[in-house]
């Protein structure tokens with residue numbers, strides 16, 4: 665995918681502008697930046713849900729939204745009601761034969777139905793969800809639900825996977841497990857991955873590059889190039905310090921929050937100037 669001098673506007677506000685980015689086939693790229701800076705909005709631009717206010721955007725050689733099922737998408741985390749009667753396999757099937765939010769299309773039987781069943785079983789196996797995919801989705805843990813949703817996004821064999829904060833709300837072991845899964849999908853299945861992340865640390869060792877969005881612009885490069893005191897200080901025009909802990913984790917100190925209205929999703933989530941990247 666590529667952005668050339670791209671800008672995005674929501675309402676009267678320009679979130680970012682003058683952004684040039686390229687992501688090559690098979691890369692694993694994280695999109696980082698403070699809350700409200702426009703990371704999810706970037707994903708919406710790539711999906712073609714929101715038009716860029718300026719510049720040119722290409723996704724898999726097409727205009728945003730033009731590559732159809734070649735793009736898989738995992739939206740920001742949804743919670744499932746414990747009484748929901750859909751099983752994990754039904755959730756995955758919605759990625760194959762239905763609108764994610766709507767009613768499945770006909771075609772469950774015959775050769776087409778068998779091909780669907782084969783692919784659904786295959787992708788459930790791929791994400792390691794076979795032992796619980798038959799359970800009601802509301803009875804699965806957060807990490808299990810997230811694997812099933814990744815399976816849903818993968819079921820049509822996309823070439824590009826857009827993941828919006830897939831590690832959010834997961835405990836540390838599940839963050840590590842889902843990060844490993846996404847890394848494997850990228851390396852072994854050859855799927856290009858663009859992941860919006862609140863914290864880069866769980867995926868740091870697997871990433872090819874990061875894109876750091878800040879008010880007004882973006883910087884892309886390897887994590888070692890981008891997540892440095894010098895680069896972030898320049899990007900934010902305010903002193904930022906990047907510290908590395910003894911186990912290799914990065915901590916960004918002095919990171920400003922974007923002057924943004926935050927969504928309910930972030931109510932109760934720890935925010936502030938200190939913390940891990942993202």
Ligand SMILES: Nc1ncnc2c1ncn2[C@@H]1O[C@H](COP(=O)(O)OP(=O)(O)OP(=O)(O)O)[C@@H](O)[C@H]1O
Nearest residue numbers: 674675698699700701702703704705706924925926
């Ligand atoms: N449809 C909309 N109309 C008006 N404002 C919007 C709309 N969609 C998003 N915004 C605002 O645009 C800003 C960027 O939102 P976005 O969700 O892209 O941020 P983000 O970087 O993904 O943040 P977070 O890390 O909190 O998820 C926010 O201030 C949000 O409230």
